[in-house]
Amino acid sequence: MTSNSxxxxxxxxxxxxxxxxxxxxxxxxxxxANVVDLxxxxxxxxxxxxxxxxxxxxxxxxxxxDAESVDGGPAALGGLVDQADDIPAEILDRQQxxxxxxxxxxxxxxxxRAAVRxxxxxxxxxxxxxxxxxxxxxxxVLIWAPVGxxxxxxxxxxxxxxxxxxxxxxxxxxxxxxxxxxxxxxARRQRQSRWRWWVLGAAAAAxxxxxxxxxxxxxxxxxxxxxxxxxxxARIGRPADKPLTDRVSHGNRYRKxxxxxxxxxxxxxxxxxxxxxxxxxxxxxxxxxxxxxxxPGHLAVVDLPYGVEATEVVARRGKLASxxxxxxxxxxxxxxxxxxxxxxxxxxxxxxxxxxxxxWPLLNAGQADxxxxxxxxxxxxxxxxxxxxTSRNWLIGGQPGSGKTFALRLLVLAAAxxxxxxxxxxxxxxxxxxxxIAPVMTEYGNxxxxxxxxxxxxxxxxxxEECRRRSQRIAHYAKLGKAPENKVTPELAxxxxxxxxxxxxxxxxxxxxxxxxxxxxxxxxxxKVIKLGRALGVILLIGTQIPDKDSLPxxxxxxxNTRYCLSVADQTANDMILGxxxxxxxxxxxxxxxxxxxxxxxxxxxxxxxxxxxxxxxxYYVNTTDAERIVQRAIAARVKAGTMPNPEEQTxxxxxxxxxLGDLARVWPDGEKAAWNxxxxxxxxxxxxxxxxxxxxxxxxxxxxxxxxxxxxxxGRRIDGKATTRRGIKHADLLAGITERDRKRPTG
Ligand SMILES: Nc1ncnc2c1ncn2[C@@H]1O[C@H](COP(=O)(O)OP(=O)(O)OP(=O)(O)O)[C@@H](O)[C@H]1O
Numbered sequence: 001m002t003s004n005s006x007x008x009x010x011x012x013x014x015x016x017x018x019x020x021x022x023x024x025x026x027x028x029x030x031x032x033a034n035v036v037d038l039x040x041x042x043x044x045x046x047x048x049x050x051x052x053x054x055x056x057x058x059x060x061x062x063x064x065x066d067a068e069s070v071d072g073g074p075a076a077l078g079g080l081v082d083q084a085d086d087i088p089a090e091i092l093d094r095q096q097x098x099x100x101x102x103x104x105x106x107x108x109x110x111x112x113r114a115a116v117r118x119x120x121x122x123x124x125x126x127x128x129x130x131x132x133x134x135x136x137x138x139x140x141v142l143i144w145a146p147v148g149x150x151x152x153x154x155x156x157x158x159x160x161x162x163x164x165x166x167x168x169x170x171x172x173x174x175x176x177x178x179x180x181x182x183x184x185x186x187a188r189r190q191r192q193s194r195w196r197w198w199v200l201g202a203a204a205a206a207x208x209x210x211x212x213x214x215x216x217x218x219x220x221x222x223x224x225x226x227x228x229x230x231x232x233x234a235r236i237g238r239p240a241d242k243p244l245t246d247r248v249s250h251g252n253r254y255r256k257x258x259x260x261x262x263x264x265x266x267x268x269x270x271x272x273x274x275x276x277x278x279x280x281x282x283x284x285x286x287x288x289x290x291x292x293x294x295x296p297g298h299l300a301v302v303d304l305p306y307g308v309e310a311t312e313v314v315a316r317r318g319k320l321a322s323x324x325x326x327x328x329x330x331x332x333x334x335x336x337x338x339x340x341x342x343x344x345x346x347x348x349x350x351x352x353x354x355x356x357x358x359x360w361p362l363l364n365a366g367q368a369d370x371x372x373x374x375x376x377x378x379x380x381x382x383x384x385x386x387x388x389x390t391s392r393n394w395l396i397g398g399q400p401g402s403g404k405t406f407a408l409r410l411l412v413l414a415a416a417x418x419x420x421x422x423x424x425x426x427x428x429x430x431x432x433x434x435x436x437i438a439p440v441m442t443e444y445g446n447x448x449x450x451x452x453x454x455x456x457x458x459x460x461x462x463x464x465e466e467c468r469r470r471s472q473r474i475a476h477y478a479k480l481g482k483a484p485e486n487k488v489t490p491e492l493a494x495x496x497x498x499x500x501x502x503x504x505x506x507x508x509x510x511x512x513x514x515x516x517x518x519x520x521x522x523x524x525x526x527x528k529v530i531k532l533g534r535a536l537g538v539i540l541l542i543g544t545q546i547p548d549k550d551s552l553p554x555x556x557x558x559x560x561n562t563r564y565c566l567s568v569a570d571q572t573a574n575d576m577i578l579g580x581x582x583x584x585x586x587x588x589x590x591x592x593x594x595x596x597x598x599x600x601x602x603x604x605x606x607x608x609x610x611x612x613x614x615x616x617x618x619x620y621y622v623n624t625t626d627a628e629r630i631v632q633r634a635i636a637a638r639v640k641a642g643t644m645p646n647p648e649e650q651t652x653x654x655x656x657x658x659x660x661l662g663d664l665a666r667v668w669p670d671g672e673k674a675a676w677n678x679x680x681x682x683x684x685x686x687x688x689x690x691x692x693x694x695x696x697x698x699x700x701x702x703x704x705x706x707x708x709x710x711x712x713x714x715x716g717r718r719i720d721g722k723a724t725t726r727r728g729i730k731h732a733d734l735l736a737g738i739t740e741r742d743r744k745r746p747t748g
């Protein structure tokens with residue numbers, strides 16, 4: 001005990017010796033641990049001064065848990081960890097969770113439409129189900145209606161005689177021979193029966209009148225009466241175990257998510273960390289939010305037993321679906337925000353494979369901005385998932401028919417809709433999936449022959465050189481304060497002639513290149529491009545079918561930051577694309593079944609990793625005809641912006657891209673009608689040092705030769721009061737030169 005008292009520092013926030021002295025001899029206290037005199041202790045506690053109040057509160061805890069005062073009731077769930085006073089007010093405010101005023105399904109147009117659609121679908125299903133069986137129902141009605149008529153008449157007479165009411169009492173009196181009681185009971189029956197005969201008489205009269213009126217009225221009255229009466233009579237006449245209509249069986253179309261179902265499913269996973277705690281206390285699995293409708297399905301947010309991570313359940317999605325007796329693509333467990341033990345289990349009304357995906361929002365209108373996100377796909381709940389291109393490298397992998405070419409093409413289409421973006425790429429399958437987008441591409445190759453592979457390799461080499469050129473340009477703009485963080489900004493990307501416009505480089509079926517003689521070098525260079533390009537506006541998009549280390553060097557897979565894994569055959573392929581341990585953590589694209597044109601199956605479904613938590617996403621479906629329509633819009637936007645590539649010159653400029661006239665206009669000294677060449681050269685070098693550094697007046701004169709409108713002549717100036725004349729150009733001529741050049745440019 002000594003070590004417990006004397007050795008403890010008061011600095012721990014608790015003055016042990018003070019309280020141990022007050023409580024008496026420590027040995028004694030230990031020996032009588034359960035027999036603390038609560039009254040005396042309370043008195044002592046009350047004597048503690050104000051200054052020591054906090055410490056005294058701590059001591060109170062010790063008293064509250066002795067044997068006499070232990071509360072035998074069930075422990076309260078979810079109590080506060082800290083006293084509310086200890087938590088700053090603003091955090092408490094944030095933590096307050098109010099129940100939404102409107103039910104989940106009425107809170108968004110999407111959820112409301114889904115709920116209405118679901119209700120209408122159900123109603124339509126029920127109506128169609130019964131309509132098909134109408135002849136059978138009519139037959140049953142015709143059989144049971146006469147029985148019902150006889151049975152109904154009998155029941156009415158029986159009711160009117162009021163025999164049933166006290167029959168057993170009368171019988172008992174008769175058995176005993178108690179005439180007086182029997183007579184009293186029977187008199188009571190007669191009284192009851194009297195008014196019932198009246199009621200029955202009135203009903204009979206009403207029925208007769210009705211029948212007479214029916215004979216006098218139009219024919220359809222009689223049909224209507226028969227149609228209304230017969231089912232009622234048949235209902236009375238049918239045996240109790242033979243309903244007239246068949247039961248509309250929902251079978252396993254949809255199972256409403258209940259807490260019990262979720263608990264049963266989770267315990268069926270046979271995870272000791274779940275089953276152990278649940279066996280002791282069913283509340284070990286709890287539901288912080290009520291199970292509610294969410295889009296076209298129900299969402300259960302589940303707090304798993306302490307120590308169980310939601311990812312462990314996500315990894316057992318197949319077992320979970322089996323426990324719920326639902327198809328796999330109807331059960332979507334996910335990690336919920338809050339803490340790692342919180343699971344969001346969403347169960348769709350129907351399997352994702354039969355749900356209709358909305359069309360791509362950019363299909364019919366709109367432009368994209370590669371610096372901003374654009375719609376890429378939908379979740380199983382049909383929520384849109386957005387992707388980005390800038391600062392991204394995408395790796396898209398999957399087996400044949402999984403939908404990777406479509407997904408890659410969608411990214412290229414999005415890039416095409418931003419007129420600033422230069423697009424270059426190769427499809428090494430050779431079928432021309434991207435041919436319709438070729439008009440907006442500066443470079444496009446298609447095939448798996450050696451020439452195409454050589455061109456693709458040369459393109460990769462050029463890409464690396466381009467990255468190097470871009471890094472010099474970035475350094476220059478960083479010096480001018482225009483590239484904070486040494487990255488391409490939207491402003492720099494839009495600055496014509498900066499050479500820093502977004503460059504999308506895509507290669508589909510890259511395994512063809514990697515397994516060729518160019519493979520080793522191509523892999524090494526691409527790794528460098530991935531590392532360098534991110535900040536330089538170079539966006540690499542790669543599609544591959546065989547993601548093993550020969551077909552896709554690990555240097556590439558390690559460095560890409562966005563991964564989209566469509567249907568793959570095994571864990572190795574899964575983890576090659578999504579990263580190590582992805583499969584173990586429950587991100588398994590092996591669950592998707594690849595499709596083809598005739599049976600799409602899970603084509604387009606994949607796991608997207610790179611934007612927040614990984615999750616299942618189906619890329620928007622844009623077929624080739626739609627792609628062509630999008631390209632027409634892209635062409636229009638590019639013609640307007642003057643960024644349409646010239647199909648005749650699919651070259652890879654190693655010289656930095658620049659536009660001399662545009663650059664001169666950009667650096668032109670404010671308000672000056674004419675300027676000397678040497679002044680302009682200095683300004684040009686400042687704008688783009690990698691191009692113009694070292695230029696002299698004569699070089700500018702030569703460079704302007706192809707533009708006859710811009711005449712170089714003498715320009716006079718007064719320097720320190722002295723008239724000086726040097727070679728220079730006029731602003732008006734420059735503007736005329738630009739107009740002339742634009743006029744001659746091909747319009748695509
Ligand atoms: N997002 C999608 N939604 C619906 N169907 C899709 C989607 N993506 C692709 N598909 C269908 O799947 C088929 C195969 O797609 P795609 O050609 O992109 O597959 P792939 O993985 O590139 O196959 P391969 O390696 O054989 O070229 C397409 O013909 C298309 O009908």
